[in-house]
Amino acid sequence: MPRHGRVIAVANMKGGVGKTTTVVMLAEALAADGNRVLVIDLDAQASVSYCLAGNELLGKLIREGCTISSFLEDVFVDGSRRTLRQVIRNQVSTTTRGSHLLDISLVPADPSLRYVERHLMAALVKKGFDIDALSKRIWNRMEREMPPLRKEYDYIFFDCAPGISLMTEVAIRSADLVLVPTIPDPLSTLGLSAFCNTFWRGPLAKMTPLPLPQRIPYVLASRCQSIRAHKETLAVMQVDAGSNEPPYRLLKTGIPQLAILADVCKDRAGRTFQAKYGPVITTALNQLLGEMKDILDGHPS
Ligand SMILES: Nc1ncnc2c1ncn2[C@@H]1O[C@H](COP(=O)(O)OP(=O)(O)OP(=O)(O)O)[C@@H](O)[C@H]1O
Ligand SMILES: [Mg+2]
Numbered sequence: 001m002p003r004h005g006r007v008i009a010v011a012n013m014k015g016g017v018g019k020t021t022t023v024v025m026l027a028e029a030l031a032a033d034g035n036r037v038l039v040i041d042l043d044a045q046a047s048v049s050y051c052l053a054g055n056e057l058l059g060k061l062i063r064e065g066c067t068i069s070s071f072l073e074d075v076f077v078d079g080s081r082r083t084l085r086q087v088i089r090n091q092v093s094t095t096t097r098g099s100h101l102l103d104i105s106l107v108p109a110d111p112s113l114r115y116v117e118r119h120l121m122a123a124l125v126k127k128g129f130d131i132d133a134l135s136k137r138i139w140n141r142m143e144r145e146m147p148p149l150r151k152e153y154d155y156i157f158f159d160c161a162p163g164i165s166l167m168t169e170v171a172i173r174s175a176d177l178v179l180v181p182t183i184p185d186p187l188s189t190l191g192l193s194a195f196c197n198t199f200w201r202g203p204l205a206k207m208t209p210l211p212l213p214q215r216i217p218y219v220l221a222s223r224c225q226s227i228r229a230h231k232e233t234l235a236v237m238q239v240d241a242g243s244n245e246p247p248y249r250l251l252k253t254g255i256p257q258l259a260i261l262a263d264v265c266k267d268r269a270g271r272t273f274q275a276k277y278g279p280v281i282t283t284a285l286n287q288l289l290g291e292m293k294d295i296l297d298g299h300p301s
Helices: 019-032 047-063 068-077 112-126 131-152 166-174 186-199 228-241 273-296
Strands: 006-010 037-042 104-107 155-160 177-182 218-221
Touching (some): 006 019, 006 131, 006 166, 019 037, 019 104, 019 273, 037 068, 047 104, 112 131, 112 166, 177 273
């Protein structure tokens, strides 16, 4: 039976806030619940690819040209008919639940992604296109690629790179939900407001031929500690999120700073989901998934 896959972009201009860790946790929790999950890596650091597939398989996929960079280059520079589906690698996870491997598929990234985006721009400028035309071409192509994938997967995640790239633009504007992991400290919230202005409101958000994002961004307080700075910043974020014209909403569930979570991305084959997350984080993840499903179903609490 065809599925009705939801697309979730995990993004923040700021680096090191927990975007990749969030994608790994949510992808694994959803897969442990029996969902088919696809993760698309949009970061040249390839962190989520490494976390999910491990070093050995990732190296093999890169050598075989099964990456987002290779897809983009083939399609937009060489004019090939390759599809995104052709660079998906199924069943990459080595994490188990019961006697089963988690059902997670991956479109990996590799360090050449940064170069490929620049190469793409240069190639199209040579053909007389401008940057808007290039983002529109990528958008149109992804609009064709995603519907069949939505029928195959229950959830599709984009792990966005820090900063802003062409692919991040497309991911944020096409996703059903944008999650913005944010460390609740004063500097991170400054970055958050710049990020919201870039994509959701203000003149910057409209300086592109692409549509505005489907809904307001949802901030996930990440790497939270029981310190005064975090408590005070969270209180300010709650006020912002509850204002008349909120720049973002704030998820009730926050993710604590914990050593067990710093370990989530270590390449260790054969770990069980339960051992990886433990009961406290599993409960928090279930609560977070409940919130996300309510938002996606149109009745956020
Ligand atoms: N809740 C947490 N508790 C402890 N460590 C964490 C937590 N979340 C993330 N980390 C650690 O913080 C670092 C940055 O996390 P992560 O790579 O997920 O952030 P990111 O936003 O994806 O970074 P980048 O912008 O570079 O892509 C990593 O070393 C990760 O293991
Ligand atoms: Mg990352």
